[in-house]
Amino acid sequence: MEIEIQNLRKQYGNTHAVNGISFSFSSGQVFGFIGPNGAGKSTTMRVLATLEEPTSGNATIDGVSVVEEPEKAHKYIGYVPDNLPSHRDITVHEYLDFFARAYNIRGEKRRKTVEGVEEFTNLLGIRDKTLNALSKGMKNRVSIARALVHDPPVLLMDEPAAGLDPRARIELRELLKVLASQGKAILISSHILSELAEICTGAVIIERGKILRAGTLQEILTRNSKGKSHRTVVIRPLNRADELLKAVLELPGVEDARPIEGAVEVDHSGDDEGCCDLLENVIRAGFRLLEFRPRRADLEQIFLDVTRGDVQ
């Protein structure tokens, strides 16, 4: 199942909340949706969840347009909004049962479905509590359970980890892994990048309604903003670090280099082969090395780099 967002725009008055974004993800993938406050993440999710119409553009789920066939598309989607279930005087079980009913799940099947979801989201023990008596983490689980009741192939989760304690975060992460392994396509927004990097297979970085980077983690972490292959390498010489800095700047493929605590950090425009060439060239230039280590950029660093505005 493929989810394709095509040149999507959403305008509120003069605000271009989403300004022509395109990306895609598919079954079994967990895509992190990352961007500063007001970047357009929630708006995009609400449009995908068929809760709002876009100003222009389209999004399809296995070819079904959320704009042209919202009712059909809606069935494919489980949406976890950023606001938690409001204070209502009904129990967790009644709440979930209500949604199962709304999805036309009847009789014994409904009982089994709701119980299955309660078990999966670890709610069985608190199913008779009323919503207004729940902690934030519990409510969060109820939100996720609600989104899973009709077993949708696509999950859109808007900040599901916000306000969760460490244990609940870990549980959420495990839950997401299981859901992805079941073949669900998951788009999850979060500000906790280190956590996203652990569970995501891809990411979309958005700022001011525009996409700065999108793709699998491998693509994002090893390519620069122009889509070219890119590596950062740390080279620690036995001595003469200053000379090494000058020397590497003359080498092919080196885009930039800077000193870091007795070593040199080099931005290189090559792939793995290019890294090997760089190592050979440094040794040929007469330097003795204690360390030569391609540094795997993390999502946090990429986020900081690209949201500095180098694209827009």
Ligand SMILES: Nc1ncnc2c1ncn2[C@@H]1O[C@H](COP(=O)(O)OP(=O)(O)OP(=O)(O)O)[C@@H](O)[C@H]1O
């Ligand atoms: N209903 C609305 N009416 C007017 N403007 C809106 C509306 N919803 C969102 N916006 C504006 O659209 C822009 C994008 O908002 P959105 O909520 O999508 O951002 P976000 O990336 O989810 O932010 P956050 O990380 O803070 O949740 C913001 O400038 C916001 O003020």
